[in-house]
Amino acid sequence: MAQVQLYDTTLRDGAQREGISFSVVDKLHIARKLDELGVHFIEGGWPGSNPKDIDFFHRAQKLALANAKLVAFGSTRRPRAKASADTNLLALAEAGVGVVTIVGKSSEVQVVRVLETTPDENLNMISDSIRYLKARGLAVFFDAEHFFDGFKDNPAYALRTLEVAAQAGADYLVLCDTNGGMLPAEVVAAVEAARKMTAVPLGIHAHNDSEVAVANTLAAVQAGATQVQGTINGYGERCGNANLCSIIPALKLKLGIDCITDAQLARLTEVAHYVSEVANLVPDPFLPYVGSSAFSHKAGLHVSAMSKWGESYQHIDPTRVGNQPKVIVSELSGRKNILHKINEMGLSQSLKTEEVQRLVEQVKLRESRGFQYEGAEASFELLVHRSQPSYEPPFELVDFMVVVEKRRRPSLRKSLEEMLSEAVVKVRVGSEVMHTAAEGNGPVNALDRALRKALLQSYPDLARVRLVDYKVRILEANVGTEAQIRVFIESTDGTQEWRTVGSSTNIIEASWIALADSLEYWLLKQKAQG
């Protein structure tokens, strides 16, 4: 099958997702990462629509991308105006890129009702705009907006917009399912009709409103499209854009289309997580290929099959996309999974049958109290260690007090600074009791600082450990602020990362448990190593 170009629009269409707001620096970081992944085009933004995007294209010129070309996005000229006087087209021409994408309407009803102009004037707008940009020496991709619903409604007009764009010199005709309403069979029929009409190569731009954006994209490729537009993690407005993280491995591993190298594909999971981090979104664990649960196994049946034959419940080898299989500790699976986990930890030799049984009961009891060891392996390991009579904890929590105060005193500025958070902690290390206090910008931060302060005297190396993520989950949502609260903490020492869990009706106590686990786990690992 023909080569396929990957066109990423995370920075433009992806940023339309609710909750995403990229800074210029965020966009530069993501562009570099996308280049490393090996995509062919990176749509950076819409310079005609906002000054932030002009700034992005200005600063992006220093990126020195190895694989990808930067693309600026804009729309066709306004109705009854001159292309040469259109500030939006001018901004495109001056974005400092070699490739631009312009969007124009391919649906007659959209032209009349939304654009409020005539079908002919729309054709002129497409033609003029492309000619203007071609004359400026640019490669031009034409995004045929509402192509598929337009084709359904008036196929002749939809095809005519493509023809006009082709005649004006467009280098690619990208067929857009703008409202995400198409099913694969309709996509195939429309792509085939376009294929017959023009020799200009075709692209596909799908949205996920019918939960078939990936299938529509693959169907279009199988019908002859050679450019695929999508976003990392499928981010995008409403239900999202076609997800490149699912499309790329399908193209490469299932359809035999070598769009990126094996080494690049092996970075897919990393890139997906990186983009979600920059977007400040928790990575979706259930995403195909790249999600942390994409290759997880929880049911006893599957785990037992997995231990016989690794590939039995996996459609691909997860390492090919940089992911890994995972066996989950959970109440549903019981004994068998916990044993598997203990094996992975290399502790199966030292635990007696009764000890394992006690451990299974411990896990069940604690899960019923809101702890969850799925995703908090460090806390689970501590549970295993603590179940052994010979275990000596590196420190022991005695007690703590946290005070949070907001006072309107005339002597204080009236702002957020008038908040005070202070923690007092008492910790036992060996025979010594450390009693200390610290302030923080919130109660958990104060507790964190006070606890570290107390322990640093005995364990100065702990200074290397820091928290990288702190998540709060409210359980039993329908009881409001009286609910059980689960806290997950992710920590790092610069080389390794680990996760711990705490649970309580009291968020401070839940945090305290997870914090203490985090530090205890690291001290334990250090002791084991040296």
Place this chain on the structure above:
Amino acid sequence: MAQVQLYDTTLRDGAQREGISFSVVDKLHIARKLDELGVHFIEGGWPGSNPKDIDFFHRAQKLALANAKLVAFGSTRRPRAKASADTNLLALAEAGVGVVTIVGKSSEVQVVRVLETTPDENLNMISDSIRYLKARGLAVFFDAEHFFDGFKDNPAYALRTLEVAAQAGADYLVLCDTNGGMLPAEVVAAVEAARKMTAVPLGIHAHNDSEVAVANTLAAVQAGATQVQGTINGYGERCGNANLCSIIPALKLKLGIDCITDAQLARLTEVAHYVSEVANLVPDPFLPYVGSSAFSHKAGLHVSAMSKWGESYQHIDPTRVGNQPKVIVSELSGRKNILHKINEMGLSQSLKTEEVQRLVEQVKLRESRGFQYEGAEASFELLVHRSQPSYEPPFELVDFMVVVEKRRRPSLRKSLEEMLSEAVVKVRVGSEVMHTAAEGNGPVNALDRALRKALLQSYPDLARVRLVDYKVRILEANVGTEAQIRVFIESTDGTQEWRTVGSSTNIIEASWIALADSLEYWLLKQKAQG
């Protein structure tokens, strides 16, 4: 096109999703809701695998379902054993249902490597098990596990398992993409081959590991399958099962297959949210059809098109699935969306242009400090009201103090009860200052109680208001416990629900802001009504 049966397996396969653990009561609630939605079959569980499921089937007999038949799930007999001596089959026969589904392997390599028996013995297992259950007077659906990868590897054997099941009397042959690795074209080819081989009706059971489970399901239906297995919200192991919430509207609204009534379809969003609530999972806002963002509009371009022609960016009318369009207040969209929102509130008349401008700046400033009005309409409305000089707030927060303490005193029990959380608040109502205190099971709960206590003296009706959800989101995840914290609160007075937001580096302060907004909003609405 032929009628299609909907087979829901949320209670069995859906419960395999990480983080889901249904109680028997949860399952009974969901079964009733699924029945109201109009699905034809509800797979309730695996009575042979755990006592909770036996209990479920026992209690489910009193459900008096109007539309759906309950189905019990189990596996074929063990290798080299008698069907009549198989406790798993016995449990199926005694589950008190009229329909059972049994799973057997259709992949030769799976039989040899995982089942560790011969291909012939596997055929006997399928045949014996179905004959045993048919002899007990049951309708039997055969789940052909690993059918599609089995068909790819050894088509003759995969088809032979179906043939054997058909000869033994199976009423349905359900083709399973167990590892979720298939693409639609492969599904079509295999379904067509099965179609040629047998007259027994075919079903499809897909998993979403390639992000094409919905497309695979629809492709199978178009190739002749007449039973669709899936789960609400696509819950399921790894990346989930085929999502009935996307399949049902596609069948009914796009393929013209009347599988449920219009009135039932209009409850789809409600059912989807209900199941996620019972599963204690936050409803995914980005889910097609049923997500709260599925018909949202944020970009200025789209919003302006929407105001000209409602359907322009919607693939279906959202009310058909019980959802609604939503315009989002967000920094990306700016002025236009905020105006739209103010219009919706009916406040456009009373605001001057400069006031709107100030409001837009307010929203931007506060969003940059971590507030987010997407999903916190009540806080946004308060912002609008507060921007008007004539606005008089029903109360004013003066200050507060929260103390959280954990002490190991010999006189106290060593348990969670040794935690103490106490809040002191000062609130001004008119010219009076209320100063009071309360304890709670956590700091936010204590604050909530103290604040209500202070206000109830002036506003006794506030007793009707209670919190139904309290969510915490950590922003800027990479700075650990120093991060900005956003709190969302959902409240109800028994008839209406509203959402408020607070943000701070201090979780107590963020909660305090959202709590106060919640009560102020309700008092404001009360005043407006009477």
